[in-house]
Each structure stands twice: as structure tokens, then as C-alpha cells.
Amino acid sequence: MRKVLLISLLLTSIVIARCVGNLLYNGDFETGDLTRWIPSKPAYFTPLWEQMGKPPTPPQVFCDNAPMYVYQIANGGKYLRRIGVADNCKSKSGYSLGWTRTGGPEMGYPFVSQILQVAPGKYKVDASWDVVAWHLGLKDMPMAVGGIFMVNVDDRVMEQTTNEIVLRRTTWNHESKGQWIHKEVKDFPIETKTGIVEVRLQMWDHNDEPIPESVYEYVAFDNVIFKLIPIGTGTESER
């Protein structure tokens, strides 16, 4: 029994030790692709996805030489197609991650996630990221489109939602105004019973109206850093 406890403790120590520094790989998207990030799409979430809508506009890893495309949702979500180049959204540095949308609003939630395995327990979150959100047609409308930084744990990981479960920070178009801004969270307490933690970047398309072809909305992220500082193990009732 002692041996088992010792091994458990050792494993915990190793995992916690790994918590030092940025836990995300490719948080700056400098690989130029979605390495380590899991995009939301029907293949991953059927049948849950079917309840939540059509495939979302795709995540794009872009740079200034190869900017994002403007994706149009057509025929009630039946078609998802490129209709132009999103010149208005420049990358923050090197490669960035983003989404664009014009046309109909029929889609599921566009997000990408990294799933981390740490030791069950209590942590403080230190995180920072760069984000931009803008709607070229609704410049004066607050909360038309936003970029969500989200953290979920345990059985709430990969949930199809924009709701705040553990940690959610949204940067709206009226705050960003189409400019990259730096956001951060310090010492935010979280607890995981299983050790599974999701870090999610999501486009919150809060505008239910169709967007005419001449304009589009976009959200992008870059330089995402996520650190966990252990402050204790799980509660007695969880063991």
C-alpha cells in the first residue's frame, strides 16, 4: 500500500513539475499549422454536434503572405466556401490563428483546443494571449463578435458551448476595434478531479443576422501562454 502511495506521489510530482512554464505547444502557431490543437468539427463530436448545428467556419493558421480567406456560409449552412481574401486581418507575428465569417449564421461553435493531462488537484492559472475581433459591417454594434479564451476541466472538456464553465474571458469587437490587444489572467483558481484540462480558443459569433458578401467578421489569436501553479491536491471526497 505504501509502495502504491509512493508511486502515486512520484507520478504526481513529475506531472506537477512539468507544470512549470507554458503548458501549451504551438501556442504561437509558429509551426504554421494546427499542430497539437484540435479543431471542432462534426467528426469529433457526433452525435453531440448534430444537436448544435452545422459545421463551423474553419480555423485558419495564417501569415501576412498568406492571409485568411473570407468564408461564406451559403444555402442555410449547406455550403461553406471561400469568397475572398481577408486583407483586413494581419497576423500578430509570423503565423496566427483565426476565423472569418460572412453569409448566413448557421454553424456550430468554431473553436480549437489543447487537452492537457496534469495531476488532479487545485491550481492557479496564469495565462496570457493576443486577440483581435472585428466586424467590418457592424462597427458600432457592441458584442457582435468576440474571441473567447476558455478553460474547462474533467467531464466538461470539449463541451459545445459558449457558457462559462470554469474560466472564460471574451474580447469583443467593441473592445478590440480590429486591433490586436493583449489579455491576461493571473492567479485564477481551478480544480480538476481527473487531471484533464482543456484550453480553448473560440470565435463567439454573437450576431444572428446574415452578413452581406461585401463585409465579414473575424477573430484571431496568437501567443497563447498557459501556466498552472499547483496549490493542493484534490479534495477527500474525490479520492
Place this chain on the structure above:
Amino acid sequence: MSNMLLALLALSLIASPLLAENLLYNGNFETGDLTSWTEAGPNIPQWHGASPVPAQIFHTKSPMFISEIFHQDRGRRIIRRHGMAEQPVARYNWSLGWTRSGSRLMGFPWVSQRIHVSPGKYLVSVKWDVVAGSTVENQGPQTVGGILMVLADDKLNACTTDDLGIRRTTWNNESNGKWVTRSFEAVPLQTRTGYIEVRLQMWDHNDQDIKLPDYQFVAFDNVELHLTPVGPAEGDVKQ
């Protein structure tokens, strides 16, 4: 016996006009996406090789990006956007294509559409537009080609460039980076199961890496398939 022959003749007369229509949906890619086409990749059972460069539906206002296959220091292989591909220009509105720069190591990039008809012998007629070329100066002949294939029965999804049914290749030295219209008529094909695959494939026959910003490309448009029934199938059914 004469009644049976009459019945067969009547059946073929009824079936011919129906099958004389284009049996492909979205063969001109005017939905702006891959509706009705399936993109090959590690998701298909017969697949072998690394992930290929992605198929792109492009438009004059949203040209293809240059897909670079890149090997990082630790051997990790990624495919990323690197600039916009000025060539080729879409044929009409939307076209389908691939670009490749960087490493040559990848599986076969193709999209296919599967149709189901009555088992039997057919005469196959196909018409399509295709372009193949490279921005590399003095590129040799047959370094990149666009393959149109028609396969049946157990050859469906065969991960190959071999001629297992009907294969027509348009090489860069024939297209010279310009759109050409190709066709063939009344080529016999037999299907015992009724399943026929029409495939559009990039044949990357270049055993050299390509240095950015150069790249090679293949694109297709306006693909039409017509089948004329000529008789019942012969031999055992192979699924």
C-alpha cells in the same frame, strides 16, 4: 429467348437517356466547396503515406495558397500556407486544385465521387478541364500531372497512380500552366457491384524538393461523366 432480348433492348433504351446526363454532382465546383466529393487522406482504409497537401476550392477572388511541406528539426512534418498562388487562375468561378512546395514526401492527393448504377457493362465518356504546371524555371517534362481516373468495384479507393480502370494524365509539358479541355468517349468499363469512382488526382512525379517561393500545381474544372449501358456484367461479383 427473343422476348428476353426484346426486354433487354427496351431496358437499355430506357436507361440510356437517363445515364446520358452528367452523373456527377458539383463537377464544376460551383457550390464553392467539396460537396459530393470526398478528399482522400489517412481517413480511408487503403491509405498509405503521409498526409497530402490539401485540396482547395478556389476562385479568382480567393486564389489557392501555396502549401509548403516542411520538416522541423525533430522530424515533425507539417503542411502550412506560404503565400498565395498566382497561378493557376480559376477556370470559371470556382475550380479545384492543389499546390505543393517544400518536401516531396506525401501520399497521393485526390478527391473522388462515387456513384451507384446497375451492375453491367458501360461505355464511359468523360469531359474535363485541367491545368498542370510549375513556377520552377526549366522544369522537365512529366514532373507534375493531373490524373482523371474511373475505377470500379474492388479498385475503389485504391491508393495508387496505376491504371486500374481508366486513367488519363495531363502533364505539365502538355498543359504548360494553361487550362486545356480533355475528353474521351465510349471507353468500355464493367462493374459487377454497380459502384464506380471518378477520381481527380495530383500526380506529383517530381522527386526533388521545391524551394519557396516556387511551387507546382494541378487544377480541375467542369468534369462531366456519361455512361451508356451496353450489357450485363460478366464473371463473379467482387465487393
